[in-house]
Amino acid sequence: MQQPIANPRFDAATLGRLAEAGLDPARLPAHVAVIMDGNGRWAKQRGLPRVEGHARGVQSVRATVEECCRLGVRQLTLYCFSSENWKRPQNELDFLMALLEQYLIEERAEILRENIVFRTIGRRDDLSPAVLRQIDENVRLSADNTGMVLCLAINYGSRTELVDAVRTLARQVRQGAVDPEAVDEAAISGALYTAGMPDPDLLIRTAGEMRVSNFLLWQISYAELWVTESCWPDFDRDTLRQAFRDYGHRERRFGGLT
Numbered sequence: 030m031q032q033p034i035a036n037p038r039f040d041a042a043t044l045g046r047l048a049e050a051g052l053d054p055a056r057l058p059a060h061v062a063v064i065m066d067g068n069g070r071w072a073k074q075r076g077l078p079r080v081e082g083h084a085r086g087v088q089s090v091r092a093t094v095e096e097c098c099r100l101g102v103r104q105l106t107l108y109c110f111s112s113e114n115w116k117r118p119q120n121e122l123d124f125l126m127a128l129l130e131q132y133l134i135e136e137r138a139e140i141l142r143e144n145i146v147f148r149t150i151g152r153r154d155d156l157s158p159a160v161l162r163q164i165d166e167n168v169r170l171s172a173d174n175t176g177m178v179l180c181l182a183i184n185y186g187s188r189t190e191l192v193d194a195v196r197t198l199a200r201q202v203r204q205g206a207v208d209p210e211a212v213d214e215a216a217i218s219g220a221l222y223t224a225g226m227p228d229p230d231l232l233i234r235t236a237g238e239m240r241v242s243n244f245l246l247w248q249i250s251y252a253e254l255w256v257t258e259s260c261w262p263d264f265d266r267d268t269l270r271q272a273f274r275d276y277g278h279r280e281r282r283f284g285g286l287t
Contacts, residue, residue: 155184231273
């Protein structure tokens with residue numbers, strides 16, 4: 030089971046940046062999850078190949094990771110590649126896998142410099158040995174870091190995650206390690222890919238789509254949803270800060286009364 034990472038305390042510099050952005054530290058989302066949608070649409074609107082949208086989207090990933098680190102977010106989870114994305118044309122898949130491998134290599138120094146803990150969720154099946162090698166290297170090198178957790182969802186689907194969790198628990202029951210009556214929400218959470226991670230407080234989706242696309246279905250039960258019309262390549266620091274400001278004005282009740 031992955032162990033949760035303690036949130037670093039806000040230092041004076043971080044508090045200054047939060048104040049400059051008009052953000053209340055007490056109302057900052059601890060865990061932010063993002064469905065990065067609209068790369069292909071962005072490219073099509075400009076008469077460019079779809080892959081150009083994916084390439085441009087990497088810049089938004091970098092800007093978002095950097096700003097979340099600067100503002101003291103505990104964890105950022107990015108939906109990079111879904112298990113359904115394998116249905117796309119082979120040339121686009123080849124480009125995406127090459128782009129992912131390149132990102133993992135090029136961002137390694139930044140991950141270490143910013144004290145980021147690197148993790149991934151999703152099935153490793155179907156990922157190339159080259160991509161897996163870079164994932165494992167980033168996980169290894171950042172294991173002792175204590176800053177923000179950057180979690181990439183790669184070959185991820187929430188229903189698949191739930192199926193895998195049920196299978197894990199079923200095996201434990203069959204082996205006599207778990208009493209069926211002891212299977213509760215905590216047991217299920219502990220069998221998910223995200224075991225040990227906090228649930229997202231805020232789910233951001235770009236490109237104006239009003240759906241969650243099989244992403245963290247169990248974990249976002251009480252997350253606040255925020256949707257922007259901007260496609261992912263146009264997502265920038267100001268858009269992220271607006272999402273945080275809007276989140277800060279919401280009342281989270283978790284089923285109770287104010």
